[in-house]
Amino acid sequence: MSPRRRGSPAAPRPGKTRPRFWERHPLDELTPTEWEALCDGCGKCCLNKLEDEDTGEVAFTSVACRLLDGESCRCSQYDIRKQFVPECVVLTPRTLPDVAYFMPRTCAYRLLYEGHALAPWHPLNSGSPDTVHEAGISVRGWTVPEFEVPEEEWEDYIVEGDL
Template sequence: MIKPIKLTDTQRMRVEEMKRMTPQEWDALCKNCGICCLYKASTGNQVVYLSKCCKYLNKDTKQCEIYADRLTHRGSCCEKVTLNVVLDGELVPRTCEYVEYIYGPAPEQINLDWSMVTKHEPGTPMTPKDFIQESVLWNHR
């Protein structure tokens, strides 16, 4: 469900543009940062990113190894980044290109130390040490 957010005329225009995008145009917006492939926990208006990523993320290229089949592949943890997900503002960071397309550049960019991130095997429990050191938090709108 889309949260009611007061959008400017320009932001509303961008949302309408995104609604009309083809899948190829939508995918072309992605800057392949890989952050959406990190496991995360949501608490109110903050998202805490864990130091575990999807087992199909190539950490060097930030590309999904099963991209074409990511939404149907058994064992994949991927969820499609839709306009509703972007407008909800909790599952993707403020630095996500889809979010920036609507709201403009994020006030600060995030530089994640990928050496701290390990691949997660589904079914394996998470522990407190899986939280990224110093709790990387992003406040959303």
């Protein structure tokens, strides 16, 4: 049996996560695999948003990024998305404080940053990637691709309610 220091859990192997890591470790101490596992696959972050220049209020639209796969609610070119969408935000523990305000209220990154727990439907809690869709949290089935709507018409696609 090899000795372990108290209070310092063994680091996870590459591609593995520590049990309930999101409750036990600060965001800036997560492994890349753990960081990526926080994404619930809702697709809301891929909705185009409109920000009021005077108030800073952010409105979500149903106009989705051209790279969003409407069925899986995931980016179809995630690893190389910046090549196609240079303005796409790369979310990291360092960038999160600057962009949390325009992330969906249900977003795990935003919830944990603001000190809240993950919802029961989150795949890390439920054990299934389908619960985000079953709970009606994802954008599956109600978005329109951005190339079908001129930017000057996006206001007509503002989503009412709290995302």
